[in-house]
Structures are given as structure tokens and as C-alpha cells.
Amino acid sequence: MSTMTTEQTEALIQEVLEVYPEKAKKDRAKHLAANDPTVEQSNKCITSNKKSLPGVMTIRGCAYAGSKGVVWGPIKDMIHISHGPVGCGQYSRAGRRNYYVGTTGVNTFGTMNFTSDFQEKDIVFGGDKKLDKLIGEIDTLFPLNKGISVQSECPIGLIGDDIEAVSKKKSKEIEKPVIPVRCEGFRGVSQSLGHHIANDAIRDHVLPALDNDNSFQTTPYDVSIIGDYNIGGDAWASRTILEEMGLRVVSQWSGDGTLAEMELTPKVKLNLLHCYRSMNYISRHMEEKYGIPWVEYNFFGPTKVAESLRKIASYFDDSIKEGAERVIAKYEAEMAPVIAKYRPRLEGKRVMLYVGGLRPRHTIGAYEDLGMEVVGAGYEFGHNDDYDRTMKEMGNATLLYDDVTGYEFEEFVKSVKPDLIGSGIKEKYIFQKMGIPFRQMHSWDYSGPYHGYDGFAIFARDMDMTLNNPCWGKIIAPWKATESEEMKEAA
């Protein structure tokens, strides 16, 4: 099928909406749209960040996931207590693949699960005593931790425990920061509010630590990487090129990050913001309080990397600008054979994306570098500003779907017939069974990094490996295949 016109896309949306009851149909219609890149304000054609409809299969997470899983979890030298019943933390443990260096269980704790394991009696009588005891135990067993955060799960808010008081008391006792985070899962409509709450907790408890301490030796080239969670090593691949162009990366938020790095962030000259959705709040705060400008960048695919490096360099003097050009020239030469190898194998393939906070728009450039086209994109928990940024990147009349339901996604795929789908683990097996190549784009399908130049080589290889895998020709059992298909295979 060739590209669709706006009418065709709209007709498809109408057709898919047909099965819903009247009220649901009206609501869902607002979240689906045909793209019009000329529109400046996305809210005129797509609604986002609204409560999901009861009864549909949504792919969203909760505020706890946004705070513990996304923002706080990767800070490796702190212990993050999943405060409440055991499941929330255990079923999400280490699933995100944010890499770090360190000895797990000694000085880093990224893949471990700490929980207060609430039982019935804790719900009835309150869990503050348990938390108090738990923090003490943690500090005895893991003395090299640099601090503790208390990530509230749903029941904490419901039973009204005072985690702030306990945290304050224990913080004095163990002489380390103990940070209460009110990220109960029921807050907000998706993990998005969890990001916000987590950012606010960092603002209140972490950033002011060195406000009156100027002992840190700064340079004019200090930057921090904000909103890179080091999935499969992403932040490392980003850091190398930034350092090569002459910048000094003071901190990584929060992939492979430490508490000390975060405390030093207010001393940097520029904040580099990759995941806008989850960390714009703290960047805004630092801009206001410390006067640190922030700049959004995109490290997917050589075209966007080069664009971003120039944009970042424009905040610095000529030596950095030259550095950027040097880095770009060096790596473009390395990227040329990668593109020459994979582009012919991927040219013209069509991709549909449905991911979290930045990838539906950030990866478009990387696909385009490989000659591929993104024909549908949507966010689990994006807001209007995310769609504002996306609509400019996407082709005319391509599909946009916000908080897409399982049913809608399947129907869209059936009629758009993309060559590749990038989404999460819950969608993976459905589409693979439908015979459509699929990449898990949250944790890079056990691969990565995908950021930076090094990452692009891996990205290109993975896309080729998935798309051109011979298994897709074997989806139909041999005894069910018709004559013609057998002939084709034999040929």
C-alpha cells in the first residue's frame, strides 16, 4: 500500500472507532488523528494526557512506575525502597536495563529490589514503624549506600502513613539523605505525573544540598546529561561524543548516575535534555533558580546527532564549535559504510511506533537515515507539547494515536500494514504472531545502546536483523501454505 491521504486516514480512524459504544467513541475520537505538519498547536487536532477509558486495554503505567522505575531507580548508589506490598517493585525489578558500573549489593543497588512487603496488619495499623526499622536495617546491611528514597506505592496514600516524618527522623539518625516520594500509583492518569512528582522530590531534597558550597572546581565547559537512562548503555554512547567535542560531563541523570553527581548539577553551565517528558520540570526549575539554560537534543541517527551537536556547541565558544565539527566529520566517515550496508536492505520500509515519552519523535530521524518511513506514531503518556514537537517531524496524513488501546493498535496495523513495529513487550508477541517484524523499543529488545554514533550502528543492525529475518516467511505452517507460496519459497 502506498502512502495514505488524509481522507483515507480519517476513514480508517472512523472504521476502527465503529465498534465502540457512543460515549467511548466520542472520547477515543479525540485521541486519534491524521497528521497535519502545518499545525503549530497539536491540541487543535489531538487530545492527550487524559484518563484512559475504563474497559479498554491501555498500555500505560502508574505514577510509582514513573518515579521509582524511571527517574529514581537508575540512581545507582542510593537504595530505593518500594514502600508497600511486594509486587509493584518485584515485577518491575531490573526490567528496564539501565546499565551501571559498580558492584551490585556493595556500592550500587540498581538491579535489587528493596520493599517493605506490606501485610494486612501494616495496612490496618500503619506501616511507619516498619519503615523506620527497615531503613535502619538497610543502613546496617548496606553501609555504602549514599542515601535512601522511599517510593510510595498505592496503599501508603490510602492509609495515610506519614513517610515524611519517618524519613526526616531516620535521615538524622543515619546521617544520609532519606527522601520521601509521594508517587502513589493512583496519582495522575499515567506514569507522567510520577515523573513530575519525582522531579519535585529531587528539587526539594537533592538540588539544594550544595547551595552554599562553592568548593567544586568548575570549568566553562561543564554540562550535564538530563533524561538519559542509560538503557543498554545509551548515556555512555552519548557521553563519549560530548567529551570528544571538549565538554565536561559533570552528571548523568539518571542512568548510571550517582547522588553526588546530581547534587553537583546546579554548578554546570548547560543542561542537555534528552527525555523532555520526564525531566523538563527539573530543567525548568534549574533555569529559574540557578540560571542554567537547557537545550533539547536528539541523539538518534547521524543526521540528528550532527544537528544536535551543532545546537549544543552554539552555547559555547569556538573551541567547542570546532570540536563539534571535528567529531561530526570523524564519525560521519564511520557512519557512511553503516548506511551503505543497511540502507539498501531497509529502504522504503514503513514503521509504526508506539512508545513512551520521546522515542516516537526522536527515532524518526534514525529511521529516515536508513531510508525508512514512520507512518504512525503515538505516545503512551505524552502531553500536548510532545505532540507539538512530533507533528512537525511526521509526514502529512500519517496516523497519530494517543494512549492507543490494544484493539485500535491491532486494527491500525492490519490496515496500514507496516513492515516494522516498534513498541513495548506487551505488544511484541501479538504482532509477531501476526507475522509482523517487531522491535521492543522501551529497553531496545535486549540490545543497545541506540544513542549516539556507536548506537546508530547497532540500531541499523538490529532493524535489519529483525526486518530481514527469514522467519517471517515461515509464519504459515507448511501444510497450510498454498501451492503458490510453496512455489515462491522454492524459487
Place this chain on the structure above:
Amino acid sequence: MPMVMIRQGESGAMTLYIAKKDLEDVVTAIEFDQPDKWGGTITIGDGTSYYIDPLPCPPKLPISLRARRG
């Protein structure tokens, strides 16, 4: 009385960010934008307007302020 943050957007236009709604939009109109008076009714891209008590001089952006729905 939501908190709003006003900052200079990347394109140079002023933007208003409403923390409570997690919404950022361009400022399309501002009632007072004079050297000796700044603020008043501020209208944003989606048509809603907010009222900020006028300040005696244009502030250094970004700045967080309390606003009323205007």
C-alpha cells in the same frame, strides 16, 4: 491560584507553563509590557487567559508566579 512559569521559548517567543496542568503554550497577548509595568491579563495559544498581578518592571525570565484564571 495556580503557579505558572513564564520563560523565553526556543523560538524567542514568551511561553507560559502551568505546572498543575503540565501545559506549556505560547503567550499571544500580555496586557502590560512596559518598562514600568508588567503583567496583567496574559492570553495563551489555546485561548485561555490568566491574570498576574502587575510587577513594577519586566522580570528576568524565567520566573514562577501565582496566577488567577482571568
